[in-house]
Amino acid sequence: MSLFIRLAQAADHAPLEALQRRASLSNAGDRGFLLEHPELIALPPEHIADGRVFLAEQGSGGTLLGFATLLPCDDDALALELDALFVEPSAWRLGVGRALLDHGCRLARGAGARSLRVLGNGHAEGFYRRCGFELLGHQAMRFGTALQMRLSLG
Ligand SMILES: CC(C)(COP(=O)(O)OP(=O)(O)OC[C@H]1O[C@@H](n2cnc3c(N)ncnc32)[C@H](O)[C@@H]1OP(=O)(O)O)[C@@H](O)C(=O)NCCC(=O)NCCS
Structure with missing residues (x-):
């Protein structure tokens, strides 16, 4: 598949949030809770305005396939946090x-x-x-338990 990756723009916000919703609801174990709490599926527009969101399309200007957000880490100046990573469910397992x-x-x-x-x-x-991440621990969240994972860039 020919992928084109670029920074997200303000006009991408609605389609990206819709993709996030489809991807999140496709995690079977989360679906019921997320349908009851749709406010949990949100892409803060300021992340796009701050240039922290990048997206993948099928060729330049083509079908939107996924996106990710990188944020500073509160407690580690030498790390960045992958705050979001969502791929269109119909394109899962394609790289x-x-x-x-x-x-x-x-x-x-x-x-x-x-x-x-x-x-x-x-x-x-x-x-x-x-993809090479190691598990550091677990963190209780509003729904379920999240995995604290780390990827060395060294
Ligand atoms: C998790 C997610 C981003 C993976 O995206 P993807 O495009 O399907 O992943 P890729 O095709 O690039 O997979 C990369 C490798 O991971 C493997 N992989 C992908 N999903 C996997 C899974 N659920 N379990 C085990 N391995 C998996 C692939 O087989 C591939 O291995 P390979 O390189 O040996 O072939 C996607 O499933 C998704 O959007 N899920 C819903 C949202 C979500 O949970 N995001 C994470 C928030 S923390």
Whole structure:
């Protein structure tokens, strides 16, 4: 698949949030709770305005396939946090998530980061492990338990 990755613009907000909703609801174990709490599926517009969101399309200007957000880490100046990573469910297991992650790693290295952190959804643990993340611990969340994972950029 020919992937084009670019920074998200304000006009991408609604389609990206809709994609996030489809991807989140496709994690079977989360679906019921998220349908009861739709406010939990949100892409803060300021993340786009601040240039922290990048997206993957099928060719330049083509179908939107996924996006990711990189934020500063509160407690580690040498790490960045992968705050969001969502791929259109019909495109799962085609390499889009890894391509977005690779792009994020390049951006993070360029910004001087030594590692990426993620508070990962348990449904995505296999993906993160496959992409080289290690499990540091667990964190109780409003729904379920999140995985504290780390990828060394060294
Ligand atoms: C997790 C997610 C981003 C993965 O995206 P994807 O495009 O399907 O992932 P890729 O195709 O790039 O997969 C990369 C590797 O991880 C593996 N992988 C992907 N999902 C996996 C899973 N659920 N379990 C085990 N391995 C998985 C792939 O097989 C592939 O391995 P390979 O390189 O050996 O072939 C996507 O499933 C998604 O959007 N899920 C819903 C939202 C979500 O939970 N996001 C994470 C928030 S923390």
